[in-house]
Amino acid sequence: MQGKAVPRFAEVYEDWAKVLGLARAGAWIAGCSLDEFESELQARPGARPLARADAKSAGTLESEITGLYAVYSMAWSPHFRGRVLRGSMRLSRTRSASLSAEYCEDLPIGASFYRGEAAIAGRTLSLPLYEMATGLPLFMSFSLPGLPTAVIGGVQCGVALLSPSTEPMTGRILLVKLRGAPDLRASNRYLETGESMAADLAALGLVLPPGSDELLRAALGEPDCLTTTEQAGLSEIFDTAFLAG
Numbered sequence: 001m002q003g004k005a006v007p008r009f010a011e012v013y014e015d016w017a018k019v020l021g022l023a024r025a026g027a028w029i030a031g032c033s034l035d036e037f038e039s040e041l042q043a044r045p046g047a048r049p050l051a052r053a054d055a056k057s058a059g060t061l062e063s064e065i066t067g068l069y070a071v072y073s074m075a076w077s078p079h080f081r082g083r084v085l086r087g088s089m090r091l092s093r094t095r096s097a098s099l100s101a102e103y104c105e106d107l108p109i110g111a112s113f114y115r116g117e118a119a120i121a122g123r124t125l126s127l128p129l130y131e132m133a134t135g136l137p138l139f140m141s142f143s144l145p146g147l148p149t150a151v152i153g154g155v156q157c158g159v160a161l162l163s164p165s166t167e168p169m170t171g172r173i174l175l176v177k178l179r180g181a182p183d184l185r186a187s188n189r190y191l192e193t194g195e196s197m198a199a200d201l202a203a204l205g206l207v208l209p210p211g212s213d214e215l216l217r218a219a220l221g222e223p224d225c226l227t228t229t230e231q232a233g234l235s236e237i238f239d240t241a242f243l244a245g
Contacts, residue, residue, distance in 0.1 A: 010026055010027070010030070011026075012026075013026030013027065013029045013030045014026035016029055017029060020041065020044075021044070022040060024040065036092075064147050064148055064149050065091055065099075065125070065144070065149050065152070065177075066091050066092055066093060066099070067090070067091060067092075067177055067178070068088070068089075068090050068177070068178050068180070068181060068184060069088065069089040069090070069091070069152075069175040069176060069177055069178065070086060070087075070088060070175075070176045070178060070181070070184065070200070070201065070204060071086065071087040071088060071089050071103065071173065071174070071175055071176075072084055072085070072086055072087075072173070072174045072176070072197060072216070072220060073085050073087075073156065073171055073172065073173040073174070073220065073223075074171050074172070074220050074221070074222060074223045075190060075223075076158075076159075076160035076163070076169045076171065076223055076225075077160045077161070077162035077163055078160070078162075078163055078164075079162055079163075080162070080190045082193060083190045083191055083192070083193055084190070084191040084195070084197060084220065085105065085189075085190055085191075086187070086188055086189055086190075086191055086197075086200060087103060087104055087105045087106070087188055088103070088104050088184045088185050088188055089101060089102065089103045089104070089175060090102045091118060098117055098118075099117065099118040099119075099120070100115070100116070100117055100118065101114075101115065101116050101117070101118045101127050101129060102114070102115050103115075103127075103129055103138075104185055104188060105161075105188065106185065106188035106189060107161060107162060108162070109161075109162065111185075111188075112131055112133070112161060113131065113132045113133070114129035114130060114131050114132070114138055115129060115130065115132060116128050116129040116130060120144070123143060123144045124141065124142070124143060124144065125141070125142040125143075125144050125152065125154070126139075126140070126141050126142075127139070127140040127141070127142075131161075136158070136159065136161070137158060138156060138157075138158040139156065139157050139158065140154055140155070140156040140173060141154050141155055141156075142154030142175070148177075149177065150176070150177050151174060151175065151176050151177065152174070152175040152177075153172065153173070153174050153175075153219060154172070154173055154175075155170060155171065155172055155173065156170065156171060156172075156173045157169065157170040165228055167225045167226065167227055167228060168225060168226055169223055169224070169225045170223065170224050170225070171220075171221070171222070171223035171224065172219065172220050172221050173220075174216070174219060174220065176201060176206065178204055178205065178206060179205065179206075180205065181204045181205060184204065187200075187203070187204075196213050197212075197213055197216045197217070198212040198213050198216065
C-alpha cells in the first residue's frame with residue numbers, strides 16, 4: 001500500500017485472495033489499483049472503512065478527481081478536421097498514493113494508450129503522458145474547478161497521430177466525469193460531423209439540459225499549430241541572420 005515493496009511471487013497474491021475470501025484470482029490483486037482493491041474489500045459484508053496514513057480525506061481535490069472520464073477534443077488529424085474526438089481517461093491512486101492517468105484514443109488504425117503520473121500544484125492539474133507503443137509525448141494542463149469537479153477543462157499539446165506531417169499541435173480538451181460506464185472504451189471514436197456531444201453523454205448516463213451542445217462546442221474551440229510552411233518562412237530569415245552573425 002505504501003509502494004515500498006511489491007511481492008514478485010504469484011503465490012503471495014493467491015494466498016491473499018484465499019485469506020480475504022475474494023471472488024477474484026490472485027492475478028487480479030497483483031494488477032489492480034489501490035482504489036480497486038479497497039472497493040473490493042468494502043463490498044464484503046461487515047467491512048469497515050480502511051484507515052491509511054497516506055489516504056486523502058473525502059471532499060479533497062485529490063480524492064474527488066479520481067475516476068472515469070469521457071474526453072472530448074477537436075480532431076488534430078487533417079483527415080478528420082472539424083470533427084470531435086471522444087476518448088476515455090481513468091485517474092486513479094497507485095499503491096504509492098500518487099495519482100496516475102491512463103488515456104485512450106481509439107483511432108481507425110487502432111487504439112493508442114497513453115500513461116503518466118499526474119501532478120497537482122495548487123488548483124492546477126498537469127498530465128505528462130506518453131504513448132505506450134511509440135513513446136510519443138502528450139502534455140495536458142487543467143485548471144481545477146471547485147468540488148465536485150464534474151467537468152475539467154484545459155489544453156493539450158503534442159502531434160497528430162493520423163497526419164502526413166509532424167507539426168506541433170495544441171487545442172482545448174474537456175474531461176467529463178462519469179459515475180459508471182464499463183463499456184466507455186467501446187464507444188471511443190471520432191464523432192460524425194454535427195453529432196451531438198450531449199447525446200453521446202446521455203448514452204453514457206449523463207443527461208445535460210437543452211442547449212448544452214452549443215456550450216460544449218464553443219468551449220472546445222479550434223485546434224492550432226505551427227505549420228511547416230510557417231516554420232520554413234521563419235527559418236529562412238532567422239537562419240540567414242544567425243549564420244551572418
